[in-house]
Amino acid sequence: MAESDCIATGPHHTDVSVGTEDMTVQYDISQTTPVHAIVEALCVARDEAYDELPPLHEFIDTDALNSLLQTDNDARVIFDYQGHTIAVRTDSVTVGPAV
Template identity: 35%
Template sequence: MSEKDSLNSGDDDEPPEGIQTQYDWSSTEPSAAVVETTARATNCDHQELNPLYDSIDPDAFDAILAPPTTKNTDTTTSISFTYAGYSVTVQSNGTVNVAPV
């Protein structure tokens, strides 16, 4: 994951509107990245979140986004779903966006 995280909030007392992180799918599974980024957005431990499989099939999700499938294409695949009260969008280029619903 890179430190290209971006939090968008107006005041320090308000929760962030969203967070964006960048991952390398060859070293981090997309499903793990979603849980990690959502935990950061909610400011809680990842174990406090509901299981990801309550929202999406993690194995199928990883198979669609992770290499080598995405290395052989010039297009970007994007998957969006709701997880833990947040809108999650993950792209095959490694970008994970998490924002409150």
């Protein structure tokens, strides 16, 4: 998968760190939405293009997620998606390994 296959590349994410268990993507909420940062992290973690992923809105209310994280700096949302545990904050997305 090429980085261009992901939708939140370039200046939108600032750091990607991959560990043996979790992968974390740092992002700037003033430049991208939490939902786009989640999709970016999933593209990298799953080595898939964004259009190969099932629609995120089928798993979580994406409008509510964006709204919450854009208005509450202390918010943390955790949910499961395609065997991964996703933890998202106002500045980072962590994708747990697929189980």
